[in-house]
Amino acid sequence: MFRILGKKGRPAARMTGKEKDVRLALAEIRRAKLRFGLLTGAVALLVFLILFQQSLAGSLLGQFTGGLEHQSATVLVYAADARRTVDGSRVTPAQVAQVAAVPGVAASGPIGEGSFTARLGDGQLSDTSVIGYELGGPGFPTTLSSGRLPASDGEAVASAADASQGYDIGQTVTVVPGDTPVTIVGLADNIQFNVQPTLFVSFATFEGLVRATNPDARAVLPNLVGVEPAAGVEPVALASTITAQVAGVEALDRDTAVASLPGVSSIEQSFNIILGLAFVVVILLTGFFFLIITVQKTPSLTLLRAVGASGGFLLRNLIVQVLLVIGGALVIAVPLTIAAVSGSSSAAFQATVDPAVIVTTSIAIVLLAVVASIGAMRRVAKIDPAAATARLTGGGLA
Amino acid sequence: MKLAWRELTRRPSRFVTAGAALTLIVLLLLALGGILDALVQSSTGLLKAQTAPLIVYSADSKGSIDRSRVTAEDRAAVEAVPGVHDASGLGLALLAGYLPGHTEPSNVAVFGYEAANLRVPAPPQPGEGYADRSLETDGLAIGETVELGTARIPVKVVGWVQDTNYNLQSGLWVDAATWRRALNANIPDAAVAPGTFQAILVTPEESTTPAQLETAIDAAVPAVNALTIPQAIAGIPGVAEQDSVFTSIIGVTFAVAGIVVALFFALLTIERVGLLGVLKAIGASSRTLAAGLTLQAILIAGGAIVLGSLLAVALAQVIPDAVPLTLTVGRFVFTAVGLIVAALIGSAISFRRIIRIDPASAVGGA
Numbered sequence: 001m002f003r004i005l006g007k008k009g010r011p012a013a014r015m016t017g018k019e020k021d022v023r024l025a026l027a028e029i030r031r032a033k034l035r036f037g038l039l040t041g042a043v044a045l046l047v048f049l050i051l052f053q054q055s056l057a058g059s060l061l062g063q064f065t066g067g068l069e070h071q072s073a074t075v076l077v078y079a080a081d082a083r084r085t086v087d088g089s090r091v092t093p094a095q096v097a098q099v100a101a102v103p104g105v106a107a108s109g110p111i112g113e114g115s116f117t118a119r120l121g122d123g124q125l126s127d128t129s130v131i132g133y134e135l136g137g138p139g140f141p142t143t144l145s146s147g148r149l150p151a152s153d154g155e156a157v158a159s160a161a162d163a164s165q166g167y168d169i170g171q172t173v174t175v176v177p178g179d180t181p182v183t184i185v186g187l188a189d190n191i192q193f194n195v196q197p198t199l200f201v202s203f204a205t206f207e208g209l210v211r212a213t214n215p216d217a218r219a220v221l222p223n224l225v226g227v228e229p230a231a232g233v234e235p236v237a238l239a240s241t242i243t244a245q246v247a248g249v250e251a252l253d254r255d256t257a258v259a260s261l262p263g264v265s266s267i268e269q270s271f272n273i274i275l276g277l278a279f280v281v282v283i284l285l286t287g288f289f290f291l292i293i294t295v296q297k298t299p300s301l302t303l304l305r306a307v308g309a310s311g312g313f314l315l316r317n318l319i320v321q322v323l324l325v326i327g328g329a330l331v332i333a334v335p336l337t338i339a340a341v342s343g344s345s346s347a348a349f350q351a352t353v354d355p356a357v358i359v360t361t362s363i364a365i366v367l368l369a370v371v372a373s374i375g376a377m378r379r380v381a382k383i384d385p386a387a388a389t390a391r392l393t394g395g396g397l398a
Numbered sequence: 399m400k401l402a403w404r405e406l407t408r409r410p411s412r413f414v415t416a417g418a419a420l421t422l423i424v425l426l427l428l429a430l431g432g433i434l435d436a437l438v439q440s441s442t443g444l445l446k447a448q449t450a451p452l453i454v455y456s457a458d459s460k461g462s463i464d465r466s467r468v469t470a471e472d473r474a475a476v477e478a479v480p481g482v483h484d485a486s487g488l489g490l491a492l493l494a495g496y497l498p499g500h501t502e503p504s505n506v507a508v509f510g511y512e513a514a515n516l517r518v519p520a521p522p523q524p525g526e527g528y529a530d531r532s533l534e535t536d537g538l539a540i541g542e543t544v545e546l547g548t549a550r551i552p553v554k555v556v557g558w559v560q561d562t563n564y565n566l567q568s569g570l571w572v573d574a575a576t577w578r579r580a581l582n583a584n585i586p587d588a589a590v591a592p593g594t595f596q597a598i599l600v601t602p603e604e605s606t607t608p609a610q611l612e613t614a615i616d617a618a619v620p621a622v623n624a625l626t627i628p629q630a631i632a633g634i635p636g637v638a639e640q641d642s643v644f645t646s647i648i649g650v651t652f653a654v655a656g657i658v659v660a661l662f663f664a665l666l667t668i669e670r671v672g673l674l675g676v677l678k679a680i681g682a683s684s685r686t687l688a689a690g691l692t693l694q695a696i697l698i699a700g701g702a703i704v705l706g707s708l709l710a711v712a713l714a715q716v717i718p719d720a721v722p723l724t725l726t727v728g729r730f731v732f733t734a735v736g737l738i739v740a741a742l743i744g745s746a747i748s749f750r751r752i753i754r755i756d757p758a759s760a761v762g763g764a
Contacts, residue, residue: 034664034747035661035664035665035668038657038660038661038664038747039661041657042654042657042658042661045650045653045654045657046654048650049647049650049651049654052646052647052650053647056643079548081494081496081503081547081548082494083494083503083505087492088492088493088494090548090584090585090586090587114587115462115464115465116465117458117459117460117462117465125458125460126460127460127462176458177456177458210587213458213465214467214587214588214589216467216589216590216591216594217586217587217588217589218582218586218587218589219586219587220586220587221586221587248548262505262566263566265720266566266720266721266722269718269720269721270433270721270722270723273429273713273717273721274426274429274430274433274647277422277425277426277429278426280422281419281422281423281426281654284418284419284422285419285658288415288418288419289415289661289665291415292415292665293665296665296668296669340646344642344643344646
């Protein structure tokens with residue numbers, strides 16, 4: 001055994017125990033390149049699938065909900081029959097006034113949201129979400145990265161991710177039909193809504209856009225009422241109070257409102273199911289692979305035990321191989337994910353890779369792979385060195 | 399071949415690993431495909447149901463039916479374009495639908511229309527509607543009345559239609575006047591004037607192709623934009639992106655299936671080198687042994703397809719309503735064919751090793 005270990009390096013006798021573990025594991029992998037290569041490739045593709053989906057789902061959800069998540073109102077009031085959809089909600093002026101009078105409300109104001117067509121500076125038409133709020137009131141974007149908030153009608157803060165698409169500070173977009181100009185005066189991070197470039201404007205500007213694009217509009221009602229609680233009042237508690245005291249509305253704290261947006265739970269649950277299945281396949285594949293090769297190697301492992309190799313030595317070898325396979329898979333999968341996510345990004349959908357997701361997923365996969373190998377480890381631990389004397393083949397003595 | 403079959407039937411435990419992994423991969427593929435199909439269907443069902451080959455939106459709407467408004471004047475101008483055989487209006491309102499005996503409303507997509515299409519008969523009487531079957535699962539029955547929005551506009555259901563949902567909301571098909579009333583009463587900022595629709599469906603004369611008429615309408619009526627139905631589907635925001643993302647993921651999953659089969663048969667072949675050497679020594683050709691291995695790969699893949707499909711059907715029964723999942727025969731066939739091909743390619747990787755086995759090794763190899 002030790003002659004083989006020391007064949008291409010330092011004499012084995014001078015190696016530490018850990019070095020010997022690694023050398024034996026590596027020697028076996030070198031001699032079975034196809035087997036370990038295929039396993040590493042399969043696990044790499046599965047890990048890539050998991051990371052790719054997580055990146056896409058995270059980006060997609062962020063761009064669906066950013067406009068609501070990163071505005072200042074911590075309580076949002078919907079019409080009761082809106083089914084928690086911003087588009088489907090219309091609150092009346094009377095309800096806006098009643099919300100303002102609820103004890104615990106420090107500030108409140110109407111918030112409007114709609115999807116419009118904007119003509120950019122180069123003449124191209126672009127789908128654009130517009131969120132209107134009362135200047136100085138609740139509903140302003142909280143992640144301003146450059147420029148300033150709107151100070152008057154006709155000004156807007158745009159989603160920073162779309163600055164290069166024609167929404168940069170100083171540029172003017174024209175909402176059609178009606179040819180209403182809106183000038184960008186600031187940029188804010190992560191404020192896209194419905195996966196579209198997004199503008200935060202005054203409520204009066206929003207109202208004007210609705211009337212200009214639909215001359216048949218009979219009235220422009222706010223979609224929501226944005227509320228900031230008084231000091232010491234919890235948003236969740238205030239939301240309950242508003243729902244109880246104002247007829248025909250449902251108030252939600254901001255986090256609940258974001259989680260309740262249509263499509264969010266569908267996307268989350270869909271991807272969770274797919275991710276769960278992918279994790280199970282990784283575990284199954286890794287666990288069964290090492291179990292099979294352990295069974296195949298049992299005669300050799302028995303002989304090793306008979307000539308003095310400890311059970312711990314063999315177990316460490318197995319774990320090193322598991323870690324090498326998973327490590328190799330991660331080395332392949334992570335760059336592949338970064339390339340694929342970058343390739344799938346477009347002006348319409350900007351996907352990004354979150355380093356935190358890669359780190360946590362990688363750690364989870366390594367741990368799960370080790371857990372999945374417990375079956376193989378148990379088999380190694382059960383090997384009886386005395387069995388070597390009864391074997392006719394595989395190095396048996398009898 | 400007989401030998402391969404006997405090995406499978408007498409030692410099934412040997413093939414459990416690959417079978418289990420492939421079964422889960424089939425489940426994964428069907429779940430991915432089912433979600434993609436449901437998402438695409440929910441976005442495109444309205445357009446795919448149309449008989450007319452052209453749809454006309456207002457020019458500024460950028461192909462979005464939500465934002466489009468085609469006035470009565472623009473419609474008249476479209477109808478006057480040479481080559482137009484028939485034109486009918488189409489409108490949409492996404493509203494809460496209160497079903498009898500339910501306090502929580504259902505999500506309803508109200509379609510106002512003027513002519514029958516592939517999935518819906520001619521418009522019913524004012525105040526009546528054809529409901530999508532998905533509302534039946536919500537507890538609605540024929541003859542019952544759905545109340546729409548805060549204004550509670552009543553619509554009596556007189557029949558069922560299939561696959562007509564929009565934006566994951568259940569379709570309810572009503573005549574144009576009922577749609578206009580429900581929209582104007584519930585969403586005043588989206589109100590439409592009499593005669594205005596969100597889109598016009600256009601059928602060309604027999605002598606005119608849809609492409610010719612599309613060009614003619616765009617040239618004659620600058621306020622509108624005509625699209626063929628496939629163009630309109632391709633132009634729906636997000637459809638192309640989600641199709642490309644899911645198709646990529648499905649492609650990678652098929653590659654994983656191929657590698658799993660390759661890995662498994664590589665291991666199995668290594669384990670059986672001695673036995674295969676003996677078989678060669680007594681006259682079995684490499685071709686015979688490779689054929690046996692191929693048969694085993696196909697049978698394992700076939701078993702995985704059956705089990706994975708059953709699991710997918712079971713998953714569809716217990717999956718939360720929030721997850722869109724539609725399992726179609728086409729998706730099952732596509733997945734089955736894809737997996738068989740992946741299994742064939744994967745098993746072929748072991749052929750080289752089989753060919754290299756020396757029959758002479760049977761003499762002193764044991």
